[in-house]
Amino acid sequence: MSNEVIGTQTLRKLEKSSTATIANMLLKKGFKNVYMLGLNPLSEKQPKMVGPAFTLRFMPSREDIDTMVNYSLTTNLHRRAIEECPVGHVLVIDAMGSLKASSAGDMMSERLKAKGAAGIVTDGGFRDTPAIKEVGLPAYQKQSAPPATVIALHPIEINGPIGCAGVPVYPDDIIVGDSEGVVVIPRQYVDEIATAAYEATLYEDYAQQRIKDGESIFGIFPSTEKSLQEYSAWKRNNTPS
Amino acid sequence: MSNEVIGTQTLRKLEKSSTATIANMLLKKGFKNVYMLGLNPLSEKQPKMVGPAFTLRFMPSREDIDTMVNYSLTTNLHRRAIEECPVGHVLVIDAMGSLKASSAGDMMSERLKAKGAAGIVTDGGFRDTPAIKEVGLPAYQKQSAPPATVIALHPIEINGPIGCAGVPVYPDDIIVGDSEGVVVIPRQYVDEIATAAYEATLYEDYAQQRIKDGESIFGIFPSTEKSLQEYSAWKRNNTPS
Amino acid sequence: MSNEVIGTQTLRKLEKSSTATIANMLLKKGFKNVYMLGLNPLSEKQPKMVGPAFTLRFMPSREDIDTMVNYSLTTNLHRRAIEECPVGHVLVIDAMGSLKASSAGDMMSERLKAKGAAGIVTDGGFRDTPAIKEVGLPAYQKQSAPPATVIALHPIEINGPIGCAGVPVYPDDIIVGDSEGVVVIPRQYVDEIATAAYEATLYEDYAQQRIKDGESIFGIFPSTEKSLQEYSAWKRNNTPS
Amino acid sequence: MSNEVIGTQTLRKLEKSSTATIANMLLKKGFKNVYMLGLNPLSEKQPKMVGPAFTLRFMPSREDIDTMVNYSLTTNLHRRAIEECPVGHVLVIDAMGSLKASSAGDMMSERLKAKGAAGIVTDGGFRDTPAIKEVGLPAYQKQSAPPATVIALHPIEINGPIGCAGVPVYPDDIIVGDSEGVVVIPRQYVDEIATAAYEATLYEDYAQQRIKDGESIFGIFPSTEKSLQEYSAWKRNNTPS
């Protein structure tokens, strides 16, 4: 699924690159803190996730403000975040790392899926995780957190800059998730990073084949001038049709 | 499997309700601390667990008391807890959250299974977890803890009130576990909670269908007077045979 | 796969014994701290792991020393550890428990596999974990840690004594891993421990059968003089061909 | 020091009540999560702190945004928060609990003091703590965090609603700190809470005297109808001049 923020070519390259490789390309540009450490995919089977960030920020709840009645109002930012998340975007939630209450449940995931969202990420946890797995929307969390949201979390801002699992996330930064975890690409660098990551992925496929064939990692990994030349020759002879 | 503490109807309703939904019903009655956060099912495939709590409490072990010889005595409360856990009950263990030594192993799980127990829960960890998975008894823990029990844990009381994963558990409180985790229902409220949770589950099935069909969560989730009326009409036309 | 450090008989016995049972035998000799608590197998499907330890120690990295250029040198101890790990050995990494950067990735695992290593263990985490799973080398970690190694870790010593997940590991100590975790056997006791563990495993098979048949754990688990006699008789009649 | 948000009478009552007693009064109104657990005064000798909250929120920093050059700009919200904090207010900082970088240092504390602020609170840590102690401004933190702010923290919002040490803080909520820690009073309840806390403090002085004289805590603590009558009589005879 493409969208206005990322071009189709870039999207395709990111879909073919692992989060670990993308993080390496960001490191070469000086970004060390881009990986959401400690978050896991809800299901091993969920598809890869790529999309611009749409954010939701929680603060701690308070007994007189976070009542069930208030939660039901149409002004509630938690549900508004679900309804307003644009097609192809990833809803990224700053839950302050809290596992005391859920960042979202199956109804919200179902709705995001129906609206064409690309995924959902929290540095806290979800409730109804067995049902969310069935929904099929890519979802990342620290650990399940089934208690009702109002017990500990109050939604305070939609689509502002946030921290998620210790990583800065600005709206429309590109979020990529695979079965290992989630990485954040500052939006202005996405084309450059996607191209570099895709190239590195091709080289790694080549290098892995040679290592499988019994060669030492010295001279192949990390790449050397010589290995890159050999790779170029190999690539000419092994173009994917 | 029914038993004297819970009626068959109530048991059936709880089997059809998720732990997250049950926690929500308890919240409506003012109970906020009912979910054993941080505990996971040993296996994704294990059946749902419902039953009254039979408890075991550990304190830290001491070198002169917790010897292998003492452990073998028939007075040992760890093994007595296994032998005395009634049919249909869940053995709930207060291991003080300790992962330094095991709360139980495969022999004990096999015996519980043979005696008709409904499951086993610890806020520490088990040993022989691959074998326990094969036994098929629903089992919940924080993380595997294979060292021998005597290294860190001393059994001190059977079937008294305990804390487990930060939640109060009184004997015969109803313990429900699904693939998301474990919730505790104070025993005097079990019928009321089971009925409310079962009703909420039916409504959620309906709501999820409408959201799948493309409707907004506003007006459907949480339910409104209007959505409940529509649900009532829908239910009349969609009675499960 | 046998090797010079462990005899074939001992290797076979360890392959048939669980890590939990091996830890119990070590406890009987007075070793309480032998289980690498908190480490998990990367994949549920990976084969059992047995082999002598070959170690790598990390210290914290420093910006002027741990550059990408230095990392590419053939003197780099991280890659030398991979190339020098002997056939049949387990590479055991002391990452100081750090999850800030990866202890190894898919290229290194592929190379270890190609060279005939028995497995890889870190008290930190790996990167490229989806690819490592496909490699098929038994691998144990605390949690995935995809950021590049240089961000936080500097390799400082190969095959010296280390701590891993709080357990002392001396070179050539025997490392055993199954789906529950990893245990360390001091090398001078490996034959004795393997024999005791294998014997205990056979008894446990017998005991589990009797418990399955409905007997109490009292008198069977732990074993008594009487139960051991009955087991001996049973064993004579149930010799595996 | 009085100000527009709190009246002089209320301020005086709060100055005479302990944070623990204030928390008790808030509990009676249903507020359970009002105490900033884990924060400590920088110095045992610092004066009591009472004032309305003026807030600053941090998010994680990023290498291309949080440069020393950008930090020096007059648009920098970190320094603007210092300059804009009103007389008599407490600067409350949401540092996401991070101890990787400092929430403020001695220059900022000196400036706050010079401008008449009532104190400074962070759920992270300060740098230059020996110098801040000499400044004499009441200051509360989790633990010293001397690395430069830009290493981990980016200022993103002034005087919005935040969480601090897990407690919700809305601008102008009343912050009270003594040598035990920090409590937050929702601003609309401050007069009522101050009066109740002051009354409770007087009773506790009385109760403590009677306990010192050898009476049981039963009947005196918590207060009973009878003990309150005796206290009233005692108070009439022991009015502070």
Add this chain to the structure above:
Amino acid sequence: MSNEVIGTQTLRKLEKSSTATIANMLLKKGFKNVYMLGLNPLSEKQPKMVGPAFTLRFMPSREDIDTMVNYSLTTNLHRRAIEECPVGHVLVIDAMGSLKASSAGDMMSERLKAKGAAGIVTDGGFRDTPAIKEVGLPAYQKQSAPPATVIALHPIEINGPIGCAGVPVYPDDIIVGDSEGVVVIPRQYVDEIATAAYEATLYEDYAQQRIKDGESIFGIFPSTEKSLQEYSAWKRNNTPS
């Protein structure tokens, strides 16, 4: 202050031995887990604490049981523990390590002091700590925890065996606290341990003097046969009058 559980001689020896030295003597008898790690004295100035344990155990509180009304009943075990703690005993509280609510406050400490208790220890925290310091009763905690007890803790048993900060405590075990922390002596070994610790303390005074005079620690610390002979000679010439 002497009492029936410990003789005057033993009490005096313990008062002159540090908790670290006592722990060393217990290690020689095979007890490794006797020091309450992570607990600190409330005040640097509080006197040394020695006395038999009188225990109180908490479990997690529940909203319908732990009301303010129930808390005020004379059957409340929290306050009964205070009233029933015998002269010369140390009240040792198992708060499950919880810092969410207070284990005791100033009124309770004042009453314990008035009744002649020797001290109070919790593995959670106290409230009113500034006032408790003034009371002068030796007090040990993990960290201040000012919220009201009912928020998280329910008293469930008086004077049974407990764990405190991970250490087993049986009623009448001897509790010793100094400015470094708290150690537990199993009651049946108290005379033997006190004598050994006192002897070791005298030797250490001697050894420290020699080290101050410029000698190497080799040959003096730990003691050797030769150094013990020299010490014996020295002791004859340096008897305290």
Add this chain to the structure above:
Amino acid sequence: MSNEVIGTQTLRKLEKSSTATIANMLLKKGFKNVYMLGLNPLSEKQPKMVGPAFTLRFMPSREDIDTMVNYSLTTNLHRRAIEECPVGHVLVIDAMGSLKASSAGDMMSERLKAKGAAGIVTDGGFRDTPAIKEVGLPAYQKQSAPPATVIALHPIEINGPIGCAGVPVYPDDIIVGDSEGVVVIPRQYVDEIATAAYEATLYEDYAQQRIKDGESIFGIFPSTEKSLQEYSAWKRNNTPS
């Protein structure tokens, strides 16, 4: 106290600069991870500490190796580290952050003091801390850890590269400690850093005075070209005699 590794001028400058200011100067050279977060001085009154690092590394202990008998041998590296630490050096201990056993006690501190060491630092904890305070040697730890060293720690290497509290320490790196904590200066940069830190300290004294006099921090902190000129003029008129 000067020594061969640091010149007298450099030593004097470091003695006059705070650890926070030194960390800032290191940041300007690209070093972000130089502060030993979480370590505290044992006493508020201990003198400032400056000296080159002499290191000791621990690994986890093992029951058959770390006996009291082995501990008494003159080959024991723990005690050898004390005896071999050169005059003016700081003994820096990598205890793997462990609080289960002591990194050193009063005898060792007394001996270090007698030999002219500049201080002692561990990322674990000490025993006999009340006595160490009296010794007067600057000492830094995470938290007191009174159990005997053999319970958890085995000394494995003297004066090799280590990590301490997450910071890389190479032998002869310069260690500076004040009442806020400990910072590490890579040895090749010590003169440059000392000079820059001393200059920054002088400017900060000036800036603090101006802020005390009521000026805004904008334009003064961080310094601007203009403020540096004014500072130069001021310095000419305020030279310390």
